[in-house]
Amino acid sequence: MSKPGSAGERLFNGIIKENPTFVLTLGMCPTLAVTTSAMNGLGMGLTTMVVLALSNMIISALRKIIPDKVRIPAFIVIIASFVTVMQLLLQGFLPDLYLSLGVYIPLIVVNCIILGRAEAYASKNSVWSSLFDGIGMGLGFSAALTCIGAVREILGAGEIFGIRVMPQSYVPFSIFVMAPGAFFVLAALTAIQNKVKIAGEKKGRDMSKIQSGCSEDCMHCGKAGSCEHKFYDTAKTQKEGR
Amino acid sequence: MLAQVKDLLLLMIGAALVSNVVLSQFLGLCPFLGVSKKVETAAGMGMAVIFVITLASGVAGVVYRCILEPLHIEYLQTIVFILVIAALVQFVEMFLKKYMKALYEALGVYLPLITTNCAVLGVALLNVQKGYGIFKGMVYGFATAVGFTVAIVILAGIREKMEHNDILESFRGMPIVLLTAGLMAIAFCGFSGLL
Numbered sequence: 001m002s003k004p005g006s007a008g009e010r011l012f013n014g015i016i017k018e019n020p021t022f023v024l025t026l027g028m029c030p031t032l033a034v035t036t037s038a039m040n041g042l043g044m045g046l047t048t049m050v051v052l053a054l055s056n057m058i059i060s061a062l063r064k065i066i067p068d069k070v071r072i073p074a075f076i077v078i079i080a081s082f083v084t085v086m087q088l089l090l091q092g093f094l095p096d097l098y099l100s101l102g103v104y105i106p107l108i109v110v111n112c113i114i115l116g117r118a119e120a121y122a123s124k125n126s127v128w129s130s131l132f133d134g135i136g137m138g139l140g141f142s143a144a145l146t147c148i149g150a151v152r153e154i155l156g157a158g159e160i161f162g163i164r165v166m167p168q169s170y171v172p173f174s175i176f177v178m179a180p181g182a183f184f185v186l187a188a189l190t191a192i193q194n195k196v197k198i199a200g201e202k203k204g205r206d207m208s209k210i211q212s213g214c215s216e217d218c219m220h221c222g223k224a225g226s227c228e229h230k231f232y233d234t235a236k237t238q239k240e241g242r
Numbered sequence: 243m244l245a246q247v248k249d250l251l252l253l254m255i256g257a258a259l260v261s262n263v264v265l266s267q268f269l270g271l272c273p274f275l276g277v278s279k280k281v282e283t284a285a286g287m288g289m290a291v292i293f294v295i296t297l298a299s300g301v302a303g304v305v306y307r308c309i310l311e312p313l314h315i316e317y318l319q320t321i322v323f324i325l326v327i328a329a330l331v332q333f334v335e336m337f338l339k340k341y342m343k344a345l346y347e348a349l350g351v352y353l354p355l356i357t358t359n360c361a362v363l364g365v366a367l368l369n370v371q372k373g374y375g376i377f378k379g380m381v382y383g384f385a386t387a388v389g390f391t392v393a394i395v396i397l398a399g400i401r402e403k404m405e406h407n408d409i410l411e412s413f414r415g416m417p418i419v420l421l422t423a424g425l426m427a428i429a430f431c432g433f434s435g436l437l
Contacts, residue, residue, distance in 0.1 A: 028272070028275075029268050029269060029270075029271050029360050032268040032271065033267065033268035033269075073325065073328070076324055076325070076328070077321060077325070080321040081321060083320055084317060084320050084321060087317075088317060103364060103367050103368055103371060106319075106320040106363075106367050107269075107363060107364055107367070109320055109324055109363070110324070110360040112272075175428070178431070179265060179266040179268070179427045180424045180427035180428045180431070181424075182268065183420050183421070183427055184420075184421065184424045187413075187417045187420035187421040187424060188417070190415075190416045190417045190420060191412045191413050194411075194412040194414070194415065194416075194417060195412040198411060198412060
């Protein structure tokens with residue numbers, strides 16, 4: 001493996017080793033909501049990737065300037081600015097995708113992955129590594145969303161990327177492109193994750209990285225090294241305030 | 243007048259049951275899956291969400307109508323809303339702690355968790371997208387939050403019953419909860435006949 005922090009290592013880490021969806025189980029709201037088709041999943045994934053890479057880069061560049069106490073609001077403003085930029089770009093150049101993703105584009109701001117990476121990686125590492133960390137994580141997220149979207153599209157409509165793949169006689173389970181299908185697919189996914197984890201533990205491997213869903217709230221799955229702080233640092237502000 | 247009331251009633255039913263915020267829009271999944279182990283805590287979380295979403299959609303509506311629109315900077319809504327909501331929750335927490343001890347004790351622990359809730363920002367953005375005014379937006383927000391509470395309390399009830407069941411090893415924990423949520427989502431699809 002190449003040395004830590006290099007571009008290749010970061011990409012590998014984001015796509016395989018710490019895949020945000022399959023391994024860390026972060027950012028479940030968009031994962032469930034927009035994966036009605038492979039195309040939507042890919043669009044959402046790539047949009048998130050651009051925001052993630054750029055915000056990681058800027059946050060890393062500003063990491064010595066931003067005071068520790070206000071870092072969460074500062075990160076949020078940076079992320080929200082990039083989300084707004086992406087929203088306007090999509091509206092201008094990909095209006096179809098913009099319409100089908102709808103309110104989930106601005107909601108990228110509250111995606112655990114982005115703030116999680118800012119907090120866990122970009123605020124501690126160099127600009128170059130942070131950029132590639134963002135790209136790697138974003139690619140991992142895109143790959144996961146595209147896979148989930150493809151499964152749902154094949155089962156629910158017999159198509160993939162809008163091209164018919166199942167034989168004519170196939171009767172689609174339209175439930176899979178509807179809301180309940182998202183829960184079922186994710187249930188199957190987390191069950192597989194559990195299975196891998198249990199099998200790995202039996203062989204004595206360290207499987208603590210695999211988070212099977214946020215077992216508590218987002219605030220508490222700090223074990224994933226990510227969304228323990230959101231918006232503002234409650235514990236700290238309480239100490240400061242009183 | 244009557245027509246308006248009927249309109250609002252339909253809006254509330256639609257927001258609370260038909261397009262339920264968690265089960266069909268997937269907003270606020272984290273608390274839905276995370277804080278649904280006991281009915282009691284789930285109800286507490288639900289109350290806190292009702293309180294915050296109603297307030298936040300009102301404040302976000304005022305900010306949008308009175309500041310962003312006159313200045314023609316609507317495109318800044320995402321940034322502005324998220325800061326307004328974060329500040330609001332912080333403020334509400336401080337206010338309750340100082341002046342309403344009883345309510346703070348009931349809701350206090352849940353308040354910081356709510357800022358992490360994408361439902362709050364989602365409702366504020368949906369209000370703008372759907373062109374609701376300040377009052378209508380608050381009604382929509384309230385109904386959405388009631389829908390959240392209904393869903394989380396039902397899920398918590400099922401989970402309490404399920405606790406002692408013998409479940410396949412790899413389905414223990416999250417997977418079985420997600421399956422339950424999926425079945426609930428199918429049940430909630432039935433409400434679409436109401437409108």
